[in-house]
Amino acid sequence: MYRGREGQWAFFLHRITGVALALYLLLHVFDISLVMYGPDGPFNAFLIFYHQWPFRIGLVLIIAGVVYHGLNGLRIILMDFTGWGVRYQRLMWYGVLGMTTVIGIPVLIKILPEIFGGA
């Protein structure tokens, strides 16, 4: 396997989070659209199904993907449209990972007790 440097990992993570988010988006628009069947339609049954813990863990991963993909996207914009972006791309990638962690920890502290606290 080709072992690239940070830029290759940045691309790889951007690609798999992007594909995951796009597929999630299609499913998400579909399941929210079930609201059109009204209060007695299948919407609540669908949501209760998705409130089970494996799906809620999946949603936490989707949020992590959103944060990484968004921040790394800003890094790509800076690389593409400024004169200095490419020079600092590696440093900015570590910044992206750092900020993803900094944002992710309070999100986990908020959401994990909701999933496992029985509340």
Added chain:
Amino acid sequence: MAARPKTLKEARATYHTNSELAWWVFMRVSGFFLVFLVFAHVFFNNIVTNAGTIDYTYVAERLARPSVKVFDSFLLGFALLHGVNGLRYSIEDYFRRPGARFWAKTILFTVAGLIFVVGVMTLWAYTFQEMGDAVRNLTPSH
């Protein structure tokens, strides 16, 4: 496809059609706005709210608000175009046989088109019940 261009100048030199260059620019412009749109969406529905308590009443109340309709319309439009174009890039990168590539893209665009219509209906149009009633009312007698 080889590595994607890394600067606007490289992009201009690489893409021989205006549409590919336009998509390259669109991914960056829409991506910039999506950072704010999606982060706000996730914040309101996962941090302010306990996502495990979301039910019909919560969603219906949200979708009834004009501000949410407008916000979510921008979200739907930008996210679908950005996401589907990203999936198209992925298909072009990993599906090497022309036949497989054609069918993968055909299925993708069909599904995305249907999801877009369903999303717009959810935000703006009638419920299925109301639409069904409207269609039934077109025919005078049953």
